[in-house]
Amino acid sequence: MGAGGRMPVPSSSKKSETDALKRVPCEKPPFSLGDLKKAIPPHCFKRSIPRSFSYLITDIIIVSCFYYVATNYFSILPHPLSYLAWPLYWVCQGCVLTGVWVIAHECGHHAFSDYQWLDDTVGLIFHSFLLVPYFSWKYSHRRHHSNTGSLERDEVFVPKKKSAIKWYGKYLNNPVGRIVMLIVQFTLGWPLYLAFNVSGRPYDGFACHFFPNAPIYNDRERLQIYISDAGILAVCYGLYRYAAAQGMASMICFYGVPLLIVNGFLVLITYLQHTHPSLPHYDSSEWDWLRGAMATVDRDYGILNKVFHNITDTHVAHHLFSTMPHHNAMEATKAIKPILGDYYQFDGTPWYKAMYREAKECIYVEPDREGEKKGVYWYNNKL
Numbered sequence: 001m002g003a004g005g006r007m008p009v010p011s012s013s014k015k016s017e018t019d020a021l022k023r024v025p026c027e028k029p030p031f032s033l034g035d036l037k038k039a040i041p042p043h044c045f046k047r048s049i050p051r052s053f054s055y056l057i058t059d060i061i062i063v064s065c066f067y068y069v070a071t072n073y074f075s076i077l078p079h080p081l082s083y084l085a086w087p088l089y090w091v092c093q094g095c096v097l098t099g100v101w102v103i104a105h106e107c108g109h110h111a112f113s114d115y116q117w118l119d120d121t122v123g124l125i126f127h128s129f130l131l132v133p134y135f136s137w138k139y140s141h142r143r144h145h146s147n148t149g150s151l152e153r154d155e156v157f158v159p160k161k162k163s164a165i166k167w168y169g170k171y172l173n174n175p176v177g178r179i180v181m182l183i184v185q186f187t188l189g190w191p192l193y194l195a196f197n198v199s200g201r202p203y204d205g206f207a208c209h210f211f212p213n214a215p216i217y218n219d220r221e222r223l224q225i226y227i228s229d230a231g232i233l234a235v236c237y238g239l240y241r242y243a244a245a246q247g248m249a250s251m252i253c254f255y256g257v258p259l260l261i262v263n264g265f266l267v268l269i270t271y272l273q274h275t276h277p278s279l280p281h282y283d284s285s286e287w288d289w290l291r292g293a294m295a296t297v298d299r300d301y302g303i304l305n306k307v308f309h310n311i312t313d314t315h316v317a318h319h320l321f322s323t324m325p326h327h328n329a330m331e332a333t334k335a336i337k338p339i340l341g342d343y344y345q346f347d348g349t350p351w352y353k354a355m356y357r358e359a360k361e362c363i364y365v366e367p368d369r370e371g372e373k374k375g376v377y378w379y380n381n382k383l
Contacts, residue, residue: 020278020345020346020347020348020349021277021278022278023277023278023280023378024278024279024280024294024295024342024343024344024345025342025343026280026282026286026291026368026373026376028288028290028291029290029291029294029343031339031340032290033290033320035339036320036336036339036340037321039335039336039338039339040321040331040332040335040336041331041332041335043328044324044325044328044329044331044332044335045321045323045324045328046325046328047111047112047113047114047325048113048325049113049114049118051325051327052103052106052112052113052325052327055099055103055309055326055327056100056103056122056126059096059097059099059100059103060100062096063093063096063097063100066089066092066093066096067093067254069089070085070086070089070093070253070254071254074086074089086253089258090257090258090261091261093258093261094257094258094259094260094261094262094264094265095261095265095304095307095308096307097130097258097259097261097262098261098262098265098266098307098308099307099308099309100126100129100130101126101127101130101132101262101266102308102309102311102326103122103126103309103326104122104123104125104126104127104130104132104134105123105127105141105311106309106325106326107119107120107122107123107126107127107134108123108127108134108137108138108141108142109142109145109322109323110323111322111323111324111325111326112325120134120135123138124227124228124231125231127231128228128231128232128234128235129235130259130262131232131235131236131259132194133194133209133210133225133228133229133231133232134228134231135221135224135225135227135228136194136209136210136216136217136224136225136228136229137194137209137228139216139217139221139224140155140156140200140209140216141155141156143155143216144156145293145319145322146289147292148274148292148293148295148296148319149279149280149281149282149287149291149292149293149295149296150281150282150283150284150287150292151281151282151283151287151365151377152201152283152284153201153287154201154292155200155201156193156199156200156270156274157199157270157271157274157275158199158200158201159275159281159362159364159365159377159379160364160365161364161365161366161377162364162365162366162380162383164364165363165364165383169363169383170383173363173381173383178356178359178360179356181359182355182356182359185267185271186263186264186267186268187260187263187264189263189267190263190264190266190267191263193209194208194209194210195208195209195210196208197209197216203215203216209225209228210225210228210229210232211225212225212226212229239251239255242255265308268351268355269299269308269311269312271355271358272297272299272351272354272355272358273296273297273299273312273315274295274296274297275358275362275379276297276345276347276358276362276379277358277361277362277378277379278297278345278347279295279296279297279345279379280295280368280376280377280378281295281365281376281377281378282295282375282376282377283375283377284375285374285375286373286375286376287375293319293320294316294319294320294340294343294344296315296316296319296345297315297316297345297346297347298312298313298314298315298316298333298344298345298346298347299312299313299315299346299347299348299349299351299354300312300313300346300347300348300349300350300351301313301351302350309326309327310326310329310330311326313330313333313346314326314329314330314332314333316333316336316340316344316345317329317332317333317336320336360381361379361381362379362381363379363380363381363383364379364380364381365377365378365379365380366378366380
């Protein structure tokens, strides 16, 4: 869906689950960012307005077709079929809208075109449509890319140390508790992060993506936070008018449930990209940008890799070169893997198995016990 023409991941990149759980190196690598960039064909860094819009327009057409079929034909289906049609619509529409979200995310990285104003216009429109405050998240996400893997300065899914685990944590460390936590995380995690910075780094003051004076932002960014809020309010007003005309149930069915699926996938994708037993985290005594950027993992979501514009299986390359267009990231990944060697991490475990495994294995981080690097932290689950 809107992702044709990309190079497939070669089968040799697929690791067994045992190999995928082996810790990646945490020492300073023998290569530089410049070495990695030289290995990538120069055309991979070139942005193309026609090509970028082709993916966006394809997604919009698919979303419109799903909406048209649902509005015109679901009401005439026999009741047993309608019970199947609606869940199918919700899942398919939610997946394609996640692809739209990814393209707007690319705009925030200035990877959509060579024109910042065009990237910001497209990103603002389509992130607002999905109730994401575009500029607010753009700036916090940029800081995530600047501080990935840092226990003190990373912005999202910052792991806790054992001493920070709440008293009730041990009562949730069981199958039922993990499933409940995953459900809460994937349904409420995204709005809670935007509104209250849940799972984000601690700040002094009210860290909210909708609050222009939040400590997340500097003075130069605050005006654009108002613009983000205006975009959200405009979409909310449009949804209000739609609900007033067509009914709240219609708005929930056609828009609300697919949006919940989008939000769930956003949290799932980000969680699995940055939570893995093999990945290190660093405190200020050890952290540097390159090792932090490599402390992420590519995953395999099957056909959804294409639907999500390969943000799932090219995330390592994305963190190293975030202004690279997504449609060139597969080729870039193939080019840098021989240089990255053991520093490159790919886990082909199905996402529905991986999310439970990570919830079980990755509860907190503790200093490296196997080496002398006390500033390197690894996941553990012994409470």
